[in-house]
Amino acid sequence: MNDDAMDLRTRMRQTTREAISHAALRLAIEQGPNGLVLVRVQDIATAAGVSSRTYNNYFSSRAEAICAFQADQSKRAGDALSSRPADEPLDEALIAAMVELYTDPEPDRAGLRMIMSTPELEGEALKAFSMAEGPLAEAIAARTGIDPGYDLFPAVTAAAVAGAVRVAGRHWLEAGDSGSFAAILRSALSCVVPAAPLQAPKISDRAAN
Amino acid sequence: MNDDAMDLRTRMRQTTREAISHAALRLAIEQGPNGLVLVRVQDIATAAGVSSRTYNNYFSSRAEAICAFQADQSKRAGDALSSRPADEPLDEALIAAMVELYTDPEPDRAGLRMIMSTPELEGEALKAFSMAEGPLAEAIAARTGIDPGYDLFPAVTAAAVAGAVRVAGRHWLEAGDSGSFAAILRSALSCVVPAAPLQAPKISDRAAN
DNA sequence: TCTCAAATTGCGTGCTGCGCACCATGTGCG
DNA sequence: CGCACATGGTGCGCAGCACGCAATTTGAGA
Missing domain, CATH: 1.10.10 (Arc Repressor Mutant, subunit A)
Incomplete structure (x- = not known):
């Protein structure tokens, strides 16, 4: 690395x-x-x-x-989550990791706008953000002890998180001056991650198979 | 239509x-x-x-x-949700609508595999599934009364749902004989939608800003 | 029936993605 | 220290693709 x-x-x-x-x-x-x-x-x-x-x-x-920069950044999502303290709840760890990753340099408005608001780039932009899903799903599975082969929770959560990041980015571009990207990102992520901790206690049930 | x-x-x-x-x-x-x-x-x-x-x-x-067929199908996601009874809770309505939409004809394995497992098609496939997000977000906003301009909940939830559908499709392709697509889709969606109903009562708080 | 808008088509053009062969520069071994 | 190898950069050339343009056909409406 x-x-x-x-x-x-x-x-x-x-x-x-x-x-x-x-x-x-x-x-x-x-x-x-x-x-x-x-x-x-x-x-x-x-x-x-x-x-x-x-x-x-x-x-x-x-x-x-x-879109290479955006893609490379997304690829590090798994590591970002893995580097959070192991005893941190999944929802907090996810939010902290994503905020840290995607605001390391505060994103460049012009660059992000070019990537997200150009029709010809739409597919590639989605690809770039979805690059986070694989590594992120693995990290979630490792952290929760859920076997991703039998339970869709890690992959679905990773996809939801990646989607929230994307939506946050779009919103940040549109309503530009309403706040820092970190704030919007937190607000977006809190719409989807709260469901996560409820699953964690079920590890024994889920991992049993 | x-x-x-x-x-x-x-x-x-x-x-x-x-x-x-x-x-x-x-x-x-x-x-x-x-x-x-x-x-x-x-x-x-x-x-x-x-x-x-x-x-x-x-x-x-x-x-x-x-990917046109997949894209056209996704575009109907908003209508699918809108056509659910208005008094049905958001989570149930979302699951029912998505199951109804994406299993109308049970998806063709070869076709879905071609779309989702061909690297050159990856961007377009993501685009096809994400076509659901816009209409779906509008339908969610209309159903919950949340203003999508001030609250990211509709857009984020729509993205999460679209992501869950995609993950369900991939899983259905890999572990082929493990069950009907409807069952896998329900299981995937239940990983993300439970968070939804908790947001509804907060309309007044959220719309205040 | 007549006129207009929309759709299909053929042609021509510039750009792209990529295979191939050749060359330059690090790398490891005697 | 010098040599052979591997890895990556380059020039050349080709087939295919996206698209603008203009002519023709065909459905829609008065």
Whole structure:
């Protein structure tokens, strides 16, 4: 997980990936609304300092490149939950973990708006947020001791949390000045996580099979 | 909503749309795993009895065509909930509506597997399921009297429900013979909807802001 | 019947995704 | 220290796709 622990080659690869995705998002934003269609692959590659062929070795579509940051962030959702104290109730741990993860840098309004409000990017944006579901479901299963093969609770909760994060983001973009993203995120998450703790005591029943 | 109530032109258009999407999904399934890349736009158009140009008038990508049925079904989620008795509690109404909607024809295993288990279709599949969120959120807001502009509850719940449906579908595909889709769907939905009724009484508090 | 709007189609174009072969640069071994 | 290998970057080229445009056909309404 730590860059310093990796090979030089691996680090370079990571750097290149970030350079490309960063350039892609930046260029799209600079072109203003409807900027996606104007940004050509060649532009992104040039801005990132690589050939257009190399760009394609990392991403198979502009949408994927632009949403890469959001996707990478979501992938860390499992770790974010796992790093919470084990004795913390699931609902509190989930909220704390998500707030910590998604407000590490306070999200960039322009970037998030580009990702979430561009029709052509809709599918990729959903994909980016749903990247959190797998790791998150595993972390929830590990924390509660529920076997995800027999009980849908971990996967469903993970999906609900990911959905709440997405809704919070959209709301934060629309009613911009109404508060910090952290506050909105908490409020969104509290709509779905309260159901969670009720399940926890049933571990013995659930894990029995 | 009823075909008979529409113009002849509108009906024809609907028929063409279904013919194309049906042909797209069928051809992809026939090609077996990895069938997506093998199916050309020309094949789909020919199978549907239209020109490839007309195909593009209806869909802007193969993925969109293949997932059209799923998307159309999801769009009816709001109506499904609205048509439940007004005095039915939200959680029961939600479960009943979703079960009714998504098991009207018992889903086709091959089709659902194609949509949900093909990486290239992942974004479009998520889009298809998330189509339910908007209408569903409106229906929830109308039923509970909550103003979606000030309270995230309708949108978050809608996203959670849509996510639960998706997870249920995936689980139904994997552990195929474990039960009917309706049963799995109920079990998935009960992981997220119980939180709902608790919110209803707080309308005055929430709407105050 | 006549006129208008909507839908289908063929054609042409620019871009994209990707396979292939070649080259450059880290990496590990004797 | 030097050498062979593996990994990743690059240039080239192709097939397919999305879409704008303009002509034609067909349903809708007066």
